[in-house]
Amino acid sequence: MPNHKAASARINQLKKELIKWNYHYFTLDEELFPEAARDSLKRELEQLEGEFPDLITADSPTQRVGAVLLGKLPKVKHLSRKYSLADAFNMEEVYEWGARIQKFVEGEAVSFIAEPKIDGLNISLHYENGEFVRAITRGDGVIGEDVSHTIRTAQNLPLTLAKKYTLEVGGEVYITRKDFERLNEGGEQQFANPRNLAAGAVRQLDPQIAADRNLQIACYHIGKNNLGDAAPKSQQAILELLQELNLPINPLYYFYNSLKEIEKLYKELQQKRDTLEFDIDGLVLKVNDFDQQQRMGRTAKTPRWALALKFPAAQASSKIIDIQIQVGRTGALTPVAHLQPVFVDGSTVSRATLHNEEEIERKDIHIGDTVIIQKAGDIIPEVVEVLTDMRTGLEQQFVMPLKCPICGSHTVKPEGEAIRRCSNKKCSARQREQLAHFVARGAMNIDGVGEKVVDQLLNADIITDATDLYFLEEGDLINLPLFKEKRVHNVIDSIRGSKHRPLHSFIFALGMRYIGEKTARDLAQHFSTKINKQTVSPLSVAKIFEPYAVEDYTAIAGIGDKVAESLVEWFKEPHNHHLLERFSEAGLELELPQAALSKLAGKTFVLTGTLHQLTRTDAKQKIIDLGGSVVGSVSKNTSYVVVGESAGSKYEKAKELDVATLSEDEFMQMLG
Ligand SMILES: [Zn+2]
Incomplete structure (x- = not known):
């Protein structure tokens, strides 16, 4: 919700524009811009006046029936x-x-x-x-x-x-x-x-x-x-x-x-x-x-x-909040307007394509402009025209970046072509792989968004990276060939549902080098000892890990040098900080390993002999899942030795050091 001052300024502009429109329409029988765009301006005015009733004035177009009289007729x-x-x-x-x-x-x-x-x-x-x-x-x-x-x-x-x-x-x-x-x-x-x-x-x-x-x-x-x-x-x-x-x-x-x-x-x-x-x-x-x-x-x-x-109109007015660059699979850089979500042609949209830098110049589009957007069977709506009278002077000129926002490589725009491209051939391919990994099971597990869908979204320049997924509205997808109306609904639902995944799934989904599911769990477990909360935002993950040096990571059980170096590198990259910031903005709240689930927290296990009810690997995983850790040899610090069939020297050692032992059945009971 805007503050009172901003609302007042916006209301004044909306009123001015609507009064002018009404005069042309009702009195001069001219349509300055489509009625549907007028309707959305009027709606915005009504909404603002609803939030700030003290700003309603008698001359507001929301308070009047219509026409100014022409004056010639009685x-x-x-x-x-x-x-x-x-x-x-x-x-x-x-x-x-x-x-x-x-x-x-x-x-x-x-x-x-x-x-x-x-x-x-x-x-x-x-x-x-x-x-x-x-x-x-x-x-x-x-x-x-x-x-x-x-x-x-x-x-x-x-x-x-x-x-x-x-x-x-x-x-x-x-x-x-x-x-x-x-x-x-x-x-x-x-x-x-x-x-x-x-x-x-x-x-x-x-x-x-x-x-x-x-x-x-x-x-x-x-x-x-x-x-x-x-x-x-x-x-x-x-x-x-x-x-x-x-x-x-x-x-x-x-x-x-x-x-x-x-x-x-x-x-x-x-x-x-x-x-x-x-x-x-x-x-x-x-x-x-x-x-x-x-x-x-x-x-x-x-x-x-x-x-x-x-009836739903194919046109509406909205405001450009930001202009961002999408890098398509061919490396093409497409500027995309991020809009105040608006209902157009039966669904809500949040993006409009601006095609290329020349188009932006030709239509004189600035960040902060109020614009008329149009959906005409296209995948993504376009900006028809800027309502220049609605400008406040705070609009910002958009500058096309000369470096690729994804990989930092330089871009090229051959003479006579409108499209600027990233010069790095692997740039967009990597981006695709990362996205496919992000949505996969074990990672964010987003139902209905598989590789095909990722491809389509990238090809249509609707998304660039995983953060964009969380800002999509149904109307952004509805015209894509793969989507039927019902599926769009499900996809948006499952994307939004994934805002509350476990922290370890999120860390894994980020696709950092050498960070598999197990390391992700170790990190999440470690994180939960730092923060006493049930959920945590991606930005607080950045806050904890960004200052970490290699030694801080290797002190965490299960993390070696190679992994630690990869983590340090990832967290010091500004682009990655920006990603985490955008995830937070999108409302991601990640679940920390819960106390109830950490009932083995701080306990160290040694496994010896053959287990019958589960494999050694599964047993290890369960212990880790519940907050415990598994080490290779028995010491005074070992909490339990799990004794399977034909147990050998480790069992002897446990008895010697007076460490508690568990039979397979007792162990299974403990796991619950
Ligand atoms: Zn690139």
């Missing part, structure tokens, strides 16, 4: 205040919403009406004694613009209702895809989407232009009215009454008894959306029963009983 006050709807971007949020509103109607069944959300322009229609009198844009929710002259041109709008009611009706004005294509082909002005075209048509002063664009209306709401006892008591009844009055409604609406059923519709509509007559950008969910709606009430901004469930 302004009219709405009969009732127009609220916008709260947004959700996935089913999880829908279920959370369901749980929240259920509290207001405890124990009652709640049913819902779901309608595809037409991507058009919100409109209020006024009928007096069954006659159309006025149409008003939403404006700021209190005052809108009178656009009766253009709305009147909509062919499906009845000017006279089937019954002589006085009503305020809410609906959406839109242009069909077919008309949009027709108009965009012929016209001199190109429009980004049907919504912009409709918005432009509605605000024309000349109704003929609106008539040419063939506006359509779909109604879904009745506001102020003189229906009296005939007033509908549910959303479904409203839709039925609207039809009865000859008012057009969205023909695709659904009645559901539970939110669970909506999930299917949500998925179906995402697939079908391109085949519909009109653009939709999600679903609108409403609690059907008005009595329940009433009890759920509204927040300051939105009614609680309704929700706009939007």
Whole structure:
């Protein structure tokens, strides 16, 4: 969580950018950047305002309904205040919403009406004694613009209702895809989407232009009215009454008894959306029963009983926290943006590729920039554009390193090529081996991440070393050929699960020269005598071992000169310190050998004779596992001599020195 000062600065920038966007969108009918990126900026603002409520101001775009008035058209006050709807971007949020509103109607069944959300322009229609009198844009929710002259041109709008009611009706004005294509082909002005075209048509002063664009209306709401006892008591009844009055409604609406059923519709509509007559950008969910709606009430901004469930967008905004270099299997150095995790196209992502140094320069990308990212079926999203207005001056220029970050060799970039490569042919191959070792059984034992997966992640420049695994999000993997959605989930789960492996597995996984499983155990055991805790971070491992000299290591039972030298060398390498730091940052907490498991701690064993229930090697391992040690000859310091069949001189020696002896059965009992 940012501090108050940082939050305040960020909030101000988000507000400025959103206000500018709104002005261009609602007033000038221009889209500065995609709506989906606007949505994620708005979400970030909402989140920050949630954490720092004292920073909410009345002019915040989260507190307002929408458009600044254009000024040319007459302004009219709405009969009732127009609220916008709260947004959700996935089913999880829908279920959370369901749980929240259920509290207001405890124990009652709640049913819902779901309608595809037409991507058009919100409109209020006024009928007096069954006659159309006025149409008003939403404006700021209190005052809108009178656009009766253009709305009147909509062919499906009845000017006279089937019954002589006085009503305020809410609906959406839109242009069909077919008309949009027709108009965009012929016209001199190109429009980004049907919504912009409709918005432009509605605000024309000349109704003929609106008539040419063939506006359509779909109604879904009745506001102020003189229906009296005939007033509908549910959303479904409203839709039925609207039809009865000859008012057009969205023909695709659904009645559901539970939110669970909506999930299917949500998925179906995402697939079908391109085949519909009109653009939709999600679903609108409403609690059907008005009595329940009433009890759920509204927040300051939105009614609680309704929700706009939007489709996942392929674009979103995020912030570049850092730019790091991935070294691929061919030695190619690829700069990758590490992002503030963001939900895009149905999953959370944390990386975006920046391709190469020229691309960074061309797009003017800095560390700390707020950017629009896009996922377009690619494995890893890319940065589309930098929102330069969001800069604070603290952004940092990225400098492409001239040395390989993996092996330190110099890099080469042939003239006319965009890609810089490590000159060391073995560099990336070694990296691959190390990763394969890291995930293997006996090491971090990460289920579902084998050599093939490691290869794929490296080839796609998604990871460079083992630390990167722990920063992956599901969305970073979802488009890789080897992964299906379900597997992605499992892989991320097992990576995260491996954050709590035993210390000796972690030490072994680091792949230091000469350090096998046994030495790793010896080191972990030794470590546990230094620190009185159950778990330990990788960085504290560095803190203990970095100052160690060769003699410090050889004093540990079971560690010889060669191993000791390798350890000293490994721990003095700054790159390795950085690795341990990143592992700690990722939240790794390694388990130390536990007291209960160290019941043989400090005990020395000598094994003699043949054992029947386990091999000599297994017996040794068990003793070590339980914290004890095994030596070759009996002395006064020996705790136990385990006496197997045909035991020889060692047994004699034990008796001589009065050292305790154990039969194989007694020994097995001791192991437990
Ligand atoms: Zn290299």
